[in-house]
Amino acid sequence: xxxxxxxxxxxxxxxxxxxxxxxxxxxxxxxxxxxxxxxxxxxxxxxxxxxxxxxxxxxxxxxxxxxxxxxxxxxxxxxxxxxxxxxxxxxxxxxxxxxxxxxxxxxxxxxxxxxxxxxxxxxxxxxxxxxxxxxxxxxxxxxxxxxxxxxxxxxxxxxxxxxxxxxxxxxxxxxxxxxxxxxxxxxxxxxxxxxxxxxxxxxxxxxxxxxxxxxxxxxxxxxxxxxxxxxxxxxxxxxxxxxxxxxxxxxxxxxxxxxxxxxxxxxxxxxxxxxxxxxxxxxxxxxxxxxxxxxxxxx
Numbered sequence: 001x002x003x004x005x006x007x008x009x010x011x012x013x014x015x016x017x018x019x020x021x022x023x024x025x026x027x028x029x030x031x032x033x034x035x036x037x038x039x040x041x042x043x044x045x046x047x048x049x050x051x052x053x054x055x056x057x058x059x060x061x062x063x064x065x066x067x068x069x070x071x072x073x074x075x076x077x078x079x080x081x082x083x084x085x086x087x088x089x090x091x092x093x094x095x096x097x098x099x100x101x102x103x104x105x106x107x108x109x110x111x112x113x114x115x116x117x118x119x120x121x122x123x124x125x126x127x128x129x130x131x132x133x134x135x136x137x138x139x140x141x142x143x144x145x146x147x148x149x150x151x152x153x154x155x156x157x158x159x160x161x162x163x164x165x166x167x168x169x170x171x172x173x174x175x176x177x178x179x180x181x182x183x184x185x186x187x188x189x190x191x192x193x194x195x196x197x198x199x200x201x202x203x204x205x206x207x208x209x210x211x212x213x214x215x216x217x218x219x220x221x222x223x224x225x226x227x228x229x230x231x232x233x234x235x236x237x238x239x240x241x242x243x244x245x246x247x248x249x250x251x252x253x254x255x256x257x258x259x260x261x262x263x264x265x266x267x268x269x270x271x272x273x274x275x276x277x278x279x280x281x282x283x284x285x286x287x288x289x290x291x292x293x294x295x296x297x298x299x
Contacts, residue, residue, distance in 0.1 A: 165296025
């Protein structure tokens, strides 16, 4: 493989187009296009397709980009390691995937202990759908997957679930909406605008069953896969929303909202999924110990 051609492809994919990549590489668009064409010919697949006036990656292009990211990141690390004074330790690489249904604040608090170790660590984080992340775990492109559900039994992946802990949920809203909510919780939710997690979230099905059990009929005005986006809408008074109770104080302080009620019937569970039956990776050990002790308080 001609790695110069691969580098041109990588810069173009990251820059979002031939013109911008040409400026970064100080070369003409014609030269750049020709070099990428040679790479496509050598691989036997198109890596880009036209999307209006823009270039979009093909499926093969996305695969190539993933490998190119690793190749050039490793090249940068090699250069840095050689320039460092002798005796410095190489950072331990830790590749982790986070299911997009896991709240970003929870993910950060779960992963942070890996960066607090005495050993230098280089964390490489990916976000995506759980099945996609498990597929990467199966071929050892990830060391760990953080999810809000255990690995589905139907998945033909040799991996193991390591429970990290669980948290019941709190219901919060902005002061402007709180003033209009009357009555005791949870009956006060009837007719109230509400923002809820997307269908992929593990708490979603629990929530729908909970509404039925309590004969509640809030007015659903938004569904979000991204918890931070849901919280942002909640901050503006667009609806009541749920958050793990373990983050209650953080959400109140950051978004200027307040708790209107809590439910022990709705519980979010968090899992670490790895190919190790017995956890040995130092970063995974740090994460599981901190989650089960400091974060969720499991004996």
